[in-house]
Amino acid sequence: MLTDYSRIVVPYDHSELSKKALKMAMNLVKQDEKIELYVVMVIQPEIQLAYHYAVPIQDRREEQFKAIEPIREEINQELLKLPNKTRTFVLEGDPARTIIDFVRKNDADFIVMGSRGLSGLKELFLGSVSHYVVQKANCPVLIVK
Numbered sequence: 173m174l175t176d177y178s179r180i181v182v183p184y185d186h187s188e189l190s191k192k193a194l195k196m197a198m199n200l201v202k203q204d205e206k207i208e209l210y211v212v213m214v215i216q217p218e219i220q221l222a223y224h225y226a227v228p229i230q231d232r233r234e235e236q237f238k239a240i241e242p243i244r245e246e247i248n249q250e251l252l253k254l255p256n257k258t259r260t261f262v263l264e265g266d267p268a269r270t271i272i273d274f275v276r277k278n279d280a281d282f283i284v285m286g287s288r289g290l291s292g293l294k295e296l297f298l299g300s301v302s303h304y305v306v307q308k309a310n311c312p313v314l315i316v317k
């Protein structure tokens with residue numbers, strides 16, 4: 173079924189559901205080694221959280237890039253198990269818009285992501301990133317629950 177797809181994007185925020193989405197995407201691409209798998213993590217240094225109100229934006233940026241590196245390395249190690257072409261990306265900006273922009277620019281044709289992410293708010297429906305991506309994507313989106 174998936175052999176029609178050529179490039180799958182997994183937006184990853186290190187939440188349990190994004191881990192599940194990545195696992196599912198890895199299983200999917202195993203069906204055809206020509207399918208590429210791109211994992212995308214979006215950081216938001218411009219977001220001013222109460223607990224680091226005094227930290228300048230450039231320091232927050234460096235802090236976030238540094239914090240994400242071991243996670244990226246862990247994912248790279250996992251991805252090495254696949255014969256497929258795989259890549260990980262760390263991008264910066266509003267996650268929802270950045271993911272949509274990335275998918276378009278990279279001609280991806282399938283997205284696998286979690287319904288919920290890291291935010292503690294227990295909303296009734298989808299999280300805001302998954303909601304936006306489903307609305308705006310020009311390709312199929314698999315929402316993992």
Ligand SMILES: Nc1ncnc2c1ncn2[C@@H]1O[C@H](COP(=O)(O)OP(=O)(O)O)[C@@H](O)[C@H]1O
Pocket residue numbers: 182183184185187189190193212213214215267284285286287288289290291292298299300301302303
């Ligand atoms: N910063 C991010 N970078 C990459 N993917 C993200 C990011 N934030 C969310 N996602 C993706 O979107 C899914 C849903 O998260 P989200 O919509 O943010 O829900 P919540 O509101 O519960 O945090 C996650 O499981 C992940 O796949």
Ligand SMILES: [Mg+2]
Pocket residue numbers: 288289290291299300301
């Ligand atoms: Mg979130």
